Amino acid sequence: MSINLHDVLLRDFSSMLKDSNDHDAIIKVGEDSNMKEFFAHSSILKARSNYFRRALSIEWTTKKDNMIEFKKPNIDPAVFEIILNYIYKGEVELTNQSGELIFELLIATDELLLEELFYKLQGYLI
Amino acid sequence: MSSRKQPKGKIRPPKKPNSADAQFNDNWDRLAQAIREIHKKNASILSFEELYRNAYNMVLHKNGDKLYNGVREVITQHLEEVAVSQVVPAFPLSGASSSQTNPNGAGGANFLKVLKTVWEDHTTCMLMIRDILMYMDRVYAKTANVPLVYDLGLDLFRDTIVRSQNYPIQNHLLEVLLQQIKLERENEIIDRTNVKASIDMLLELTDASTKDTVYATDFENKFLETSSEYYRVEGQMLVGEYDAPEYMKKVDKRLNEEEQRVRHYLSQTTEPKIRNIVEEELISKHLKTVIEMENSGLIPMLRNEKMDDLGRMYKLFGRVVKGHDEMKSAISDYIRELGKAINETVTSNTTAEGGNAASGDKQTGATVAVRWVQEVLDLKDKFDKVQNLALSNDKAFQTSFNEAFEYFINKNSKSPEFISLFIDDNLKKGLKGKTEEEVDSVLDKTITLFRFIGEKDVFERYYKQHLAKRLLLGRSVSDDAERGMIGKLKVECGYQFTTKLEGMFNDMRISSDTMTDFKEYLDKSVLEKPKLDLSVTVLTSTFWPMNLSASPRCNLPPELTKACGTFQNFYLGRHSGRRLTWQSNMGTADIRGSFKARKHELNVSTYQMVILLMFNDKQDGESLSYEQIKGESDIPEADLKRNLQSLACAKYKILVKEPKGKEINPGDQFNFNNDFTAPLQRIKIQTVASKVESEGERKETREKVEEARKHQTEAAIVRIMKDRKTMEHNLLIAEVVKQLQSRFMPNPALIKKRIEALIEREYLERATGDRRVYNYLA
Numbered sequence: 001m002s003i004n005l006h007d008v009l010l011r012d013f014s015s016m017l018k019d020s021n022d023h024d025a026i027i028k029v030g031e032d033s034n035m036k037e038f039f040a041h042s043s044i045l046k047a048r049s050n051y052f053r054r055a056l057s058i059e060w061t062t063k064k065d066n067m068i069e070f071k072k073p074n075i076d077p078a079v080f081e082i083i084l085n086y087i088y089k090g091e092v093e094l095t096n097q098s099g100e101l102i103f104e105l106l107i108a109t110d111e112l113l114l115e116e117l118f119y120k121l122q123g124y125l126i
Numbered sequence: 127m128s129s130r131k132q133p134k135g136k137i138r139p140p141k142k143p144n145s146a147d148a149q150f151n152d153n154w155d156r157l158a159q160a161i162r163e164i165h166k167k168n169a170s171i172l173s174f175e176e177l178y179r180n181a182y183n184m185v186l187h188k189n190g191d192k193l194y195n196g197v198r199e200v201i202t203q204h205l206e207e208v209a210v211s212q213v214v215p216a217f218p219l220s221g222a223s224s225s226q227t228n229p230n231g232a233g234g235a236n237f238l239k240v241l242k243t244v245w246e247d248h249t250t251c252m253l254m255i256r257d258i259l260m261y262m263d264r265v266y267a268k269t270a271n272v273p274l275v276y277d278l279g280l281d282l283f284r285d286t287i288v289r290s291q292n293y294p295i296q297n298h299l300l301e302v303l304l305q306q307i308k309l310e311r312e313n314e315i316i317d318r319t320n321v322k323a324s325i326d327m328l329l330e331l332t333d334a335s336t337k338d339t340v341y342a343t344d345f346e347n348k349f350l351e352t353s354s355e356y357y358r359v360e361g362q363m364l365v366g367e368y369d370a371p372e373y374m375k376k377v378d379k380r381l382n383e384e385e386q387r388v389r390h391y392l393s394q395t396t397e398p399k400i401r402n403i404v405e406e407e408l409i410s411k412h413l414k415t416v417i418e419m420e421n422s423g424l425i426p427m428l429r430n431e432k433m434d435d436l437g438r439m440y441k442l443f444g445r446v447v448k449g450h451d452e453m454k455s456a457i458s459d460y461i462r463e464l465g466k467a468i469n470e471t472v473t474s475n476t477t478a479e480g481g482n483a484a485s486g487d488k489q490t491g492a493t494v495a496v497r498w499v500q501e502v503l504d505l506k507d508k509f510d511k512v513q514n515l516a517l518s519n520d521k522a523f524q525t526s527f528n529e530a531f532e533y534f535i536n537k538n539s540k541s542p543e544f545i546s547l548f549i550d551d552n553l554k555k556g557l558k559g560k561t562e563e564e565v566d567s568v569l570d571k572t573i574t575l576f577r578f579i580g581e582k583d584v585f586e587r588y589y590k591q592h593l594a595k596r597l598l599l600g601r602s603v604s605d606d607a608e609r610g611m612i613g614k615l616k617v618e619c620g621y622q623f624t625t626k627l628e629g630m631f632n633d634m635r636i637s638s639d640t641m642t643d644f645k646e647y648l649d650k651s652v653l654e655k656p657k658l659d660l661s662v663t664v665l666t667s668t669f670w671p672m673n674l675s676a677s678p679r680c681n682l683p684p685e686l687t688k689a690c691g692t693f694q695n696f697y698l699g700r701h702s703g704r705r706l707t708w709q710s711n712m713g714t715a716d717i718r719g720s721f722k723a724r725k726h727e728l729n730v731s732t733y734q735m736v737i738l739l740m741f742n743d744k745q746d747g748e749s750l751s752y753e754q755i756k757g758e759s760d761i762p763e764a765d766l767k768r769n770l771q772s773l774a775c776a777k778y779k780i781l782v783k784e785p786k787g788k789e790i791n792p793g794d795q796f797n798f799n800n801d802f803t804a805p806l807q808r809i810k811i812q813t814v815a816s817k818v819e820s821e822g823e824r825k826e827t828r829e830k831v832e833e834a835r836k837h838q839t840e841a842a843i844v845r846i847m848k849d850r851k852t853m854e855h856n857l858l859i860a861e862v863v864k865q866l867q868s869r870f871m872p873n874p875a876l877i878k879k880r881i882e883a884l885i886e887r888e889y890l891e892r893a894t895g896d897r898r899v900y901n902y903l904a
Contacts, residue, residue: 051178054257060174071175111182113264 010089016041017088025056025068029080036077038084042068048087051112075108076101083108086117094124150189153180154196160258161200164251177258190266194275197259201252201279205286208244214293216240218302234302238320241299244287245327252279284331284340299324300345304352307387311356322391329393341393349392350399353384357407365412369422371435374442377408381445401445410446417456424456428512436516454523457509458530464505465534472498472538492547495540499548502535503571532578540824542585545575550592553608554601565607573614583838583869584831586623589615590671593627597634598663598712619868629669637663640697647696656689664697664706672709679760680710680732683739710736711765719780721802728780729810733761733769738780741798749784749795770796772811778804780811835870839880842866844889847902855881855898 023039030036045052054060061068072080082105086092094102102121109118160177163169184193218233256263256276263274273281289296303324310316328341336343357380364373384404388397416439417424427435443449472494509527517523535541549572552565560568579585596602609631616624641661648655682690694706713732717739718725730738736759740750756766767790774783774790780802784795842865847853853861858881859874866872881900884890893899 050260054260055174055178057257059169059254060172060257062170071173074179111179111261113261 010091013044013088016044017084024066025070027080028069028071029073029075030077031073034077035073036080038077038080040084040087045087049112049114051114074111076104079105079108083112083114083117086114092117092120150184150187150192153184154193156180157184157193157258158196158200161197161251161255162204164254165204165247167247169254174258178261181259182261185262185266190262190270193259193262194266194270194272194278197255197262197275198278198282201255201282202286205248205282206292208248209287209290209293209295212240212244213287213295217294217298234305235317235320237298237302238306238324239317241327242320242323245283245323248279248283248287252276255279280331281334288328288331288340289344296344300348303345304349307349308352308356310387311383318391325391325393339393342395346393346396346399349396350403353400354403354407357404358411361407361412364408365415370416370419370424370427371422371432371438373412373416373419374435374438377404377442378438380404380408381442405445409442409449413443413446413449413452417452424453425460428457428460428508431508431511433512433515436512440517440520450520450522454526457512457523458526461505461509461527461530462534465502465531466537468498468501468505469534469538471501472540472544492551495544495547496551498538498541498544499572499575502531502575506531506571506574528578531575532580535575535578536580541575542579542581543588543827545572545579546585546588546592548572549589549611550596553603553611554596562606565604566610569607569611569614573618576615576618581831581870582619582623583834584827586869587671587827587831587834590627590630593630594671597630599714623869626669629666633665633669634663640664643700644693644696648692653692656692657685658689660686660689660693662693662697665709672712677707678709678711678762678765680736681758681760682708682710682732682736711762719802722800723803724807726802726804726806727808729808731769731772731811733759733765734773734811736761737766737769737773738798741781744798746800747797749797752790752792752794752796755796766790770794776811778802778809778811835872835876836880838866838869839872839877840884843877843880843884847890847900850902852893852899852901855900858900 017040020039020041023041025040025042025045027038027040028035029038042052042056046056047053055070056068061070075083078101082092082097097105102125106118106121106125109115109121157177157180160172163172181193184190216237216239218237253276256274256279259275266272267274272278285291287295288299303321306316306321310318325341325345328345329339331340332338333340333343360380364376368376381401381404384400385397388394388400392400419426424436424439426432427439439453440450443453513519513524513527538544549569552568552572576582576585593608596608602608612624612627612631615627644662690708697706698704710732715730715732715735717728717730717735719728719738728738737755740755740758744750752770755770756763759766761769770781770783770790771788773779774781774796775788779799782797782799783790784797839862842862843858846858846861846865859877862877863872863874881890885892885900888903890900891903893901
């Protein structure tokens with residue numbers, strides 16, 4: 001017998017993203033006035049994305065106060081929020097998003113090599 | 127840009143490509159610089175995100191090939207520099223003769239150390255380069271069908287460093303590796319870490335054309351070649367300098383070392399190859415030499431029971447194809463040789479004994495037999511022990527040993543008789559003082575020898591004779607042991623073999639019951655009681671080995687004749703239709719003799735009783751001549767002589783013979799020895815004990831056996847033909863041999879004669895048309 005309890009797992013991961021106080025990475029996304037800080041768990045980012053696995057490895061990062069700081073200036077914070085949601089929950093809500101934003105999301109997923117999402121979006125747009 | 131005024135002039139350079147070019151150059155310069163920094167181990171100043179984005183943009187703008195080639199160039203350049211600045215200066219001094227200038231290989235070790243650093247640096251850098259070029263790997267390399275950047279790095283390292291066209295790095299590397307291994311083989315301590323690092327490096331690099339590792343293409347063959355040569359020389363040296371046990375220890379050690387070496391710093395794929403080389407050079411090539419080493423080879427090991435050395439040889443030699451065969455045949459030859467020696471001492475003894483048999487030492491014959499069997503058993507024990515302790519109870523060895531035993535045991539034509547005599551000896555007296563287990567173990571061992579005998583029917587004949595004597599003379603120590611032995615024979619040969627033996631036991635038992643009944647019969651009877659106690663054993667003539675069909679001549683004393691008559695009436699009254707014959711040659715009697723000193727009870731044979739009773743009628747000092755005794759008793763001459771010998775020439779001299787001497791001759795005079803004294807009251811006059819047969823008896827036994835074989839062969843032929851009805855000559859012969867070989871090995875000529883005899887008697891006929899085929903005639 002196998003028991004499938006994905007629902008609760010999903011809920012718990014969402015809450016990790018929303019109200020966690022044990023994150024170890026700050027991702028500074030966007031530039032200048034349009035810059036926003038996201039708090040995240042490096043272990044989850046690494047587990048879900050090869051890009052982050054390399055980017056957040058000890059070879060490429062230095063920790064400040066036990067916190068990894070990573071800057072991603074060329075992505076819009078709104079786009080990154082969707083990406084983060086995808087990373088934590090495997091969910092992407094596109095219903096109320098503008099076409100432009102979705103296009104930007106497509107470009108960002110290509111750069112970050114989030115292939116699964118990239119192909120979904122490509123299918124969605126065509 | 128839009129705020130800027132356009133300069134004058136009609137011709138403007140195309141803007142977009144230009145800016146894209148500039149963008150590319152800018153991006154590439156930064157990336158190339160970053161890679162250089164990585165090579166300088168300055169990566170901490172670099173930003174992953176930026177570099178990644180640079181590469182990403184370049185690939186995105188279709189400049190993947192430029193990026194890829196650029197990276198190749200930068201890495202190649204760097205490796206060239208490394209080769210010149212680090213690797214080449216570390217070359218061990220004086221190249222090929224480095225082992226001479228650096229006897230401990232320090233130069234080589236240092237070279238490996240440098241190479242290890244260079245390799246580690248390279249792989250570390252390549253991992254970081256791979257990180258920032260991940261997008262290129264994923265998007266460009268895949269579509270352009272070029273190696274991923276890390277693999278590109280490996281290829282560049284292979285071609286620029288390991289197989290450099292400009293510097294003899296490869297030669298040095300291989301030479302140093304082989305030299306380090308050689309040093310280690312010569313008991314130097316080397317730094318295995320460095321060797322392992324280089325080996326691992328070669329294992330990670332791939333040869334472009336063979337797709338095999340550079341280890342396999344560049345190193346392994348050279349390693350195997352030099353190893354082969356090394357052990358070829360060493361093998362010759364070792365056999366010259368060491369004895370067999372030491373040699374084997376050295377080989378064992380070498381095998382171990384090579385296995386360890388592979389485990390520690392070579393590839394596992396090399397293990398069987400190097401093992402084969404050591405086995406070939408150190409074992410296969412010197413098999414015979416080591417086995418035949420004087421004073422220390424296989425035979426001396428066996429002679430001195432060097433179980434450890436034998437065990438080592440067994441294990442070592444088992445590694446090569448011919449190893450065990452050579453051992454087996456050497457040991458078998460040795461067993462045959464020892465067996466031959468045992469046979470020879472015995473035959474020389476018996477012939478010597480034959481010469482002075484008349485001197486009357488009756489035991490010698492049996493002693494020779496017992497000693498022969500004991501020596502064979504000891505030999506068997508010895509090789510069982512070898513088999514058990516050194517040869518892991520290897521079945522193949524056991525078979526070959528058994529063949530060797532079988533060979534020499536059957537070389538001694540007397541072995542069936544000897545083995546039966548040995549059992550006889552043990553069941554008669556040898557078992558006293560032994561526990562039941564010991565008895566059983568002796569008998570079990572004897573059975574193993576019995577298995578080796580080809581002529582089991584001859585054994586059976588002797589066994590029957592010996593058993594008959596034991597039973598009739600009451601010489602058997604233990605009924606259980608007797609039955610135990612028959613049980614074992616039954617297991618070996620089936621019930622046919624033992625039915626007659628069991629019949630003999632039955633006769634003994636029934637006789638004892640019969641005697642009880644006879645006593646009752648006498649008590650109740652009104653007849654006059656016999657003046658002596660008569661004990662009769664009734665033998666079924668077909669079970670017993672002697673010819674019982676007629677009573678031998680002998681004039682029994684009247685009291686005895688009368689008692690016999692009484693029994694005969696009693697017995698025939700119960701069993702009508704039977705015929706009793708009296709075997710006076712097999713009986714014994716207890717009689718009382720009055721001598722000057724005291725009275726003695728004498729236990730004698732029936733014949734001896736007859737002889738002694740004649741002296742009752744004589745005055746003191748009156749003698750009887752041989753002829754008188756012979757005439758009056760009517761005892762057959764050979765028996766008479768033997769019994770007179772027992773009475774007059776053996777330990778207890780009840781009769782005095784004139785002239786004195788060991789032999790009984792016509793004309794001899796005999797006197798009752800009134801002066802006879804003996805410490806015991808009861809005296810047993812030894813009847814002739816079982817002993818090895820004389821030549822005459824042997825011939826007779828042989829003839830009986832041959833006669834029995836004729837019958838058995840005919841019976842087998844008839845049995846087979848009755849079943850098959852028609853059969854071709856060769857097939858019939860084969861089938862007969864198959865059926866009879868458990869008892870003896872019939873020769874085809876004998877079978878052919880029997881077939882002819884059966885044709886004559888019209889049991890068989892030759893088929894019309896094909897004379898090679900026989901038909902069964904119902």
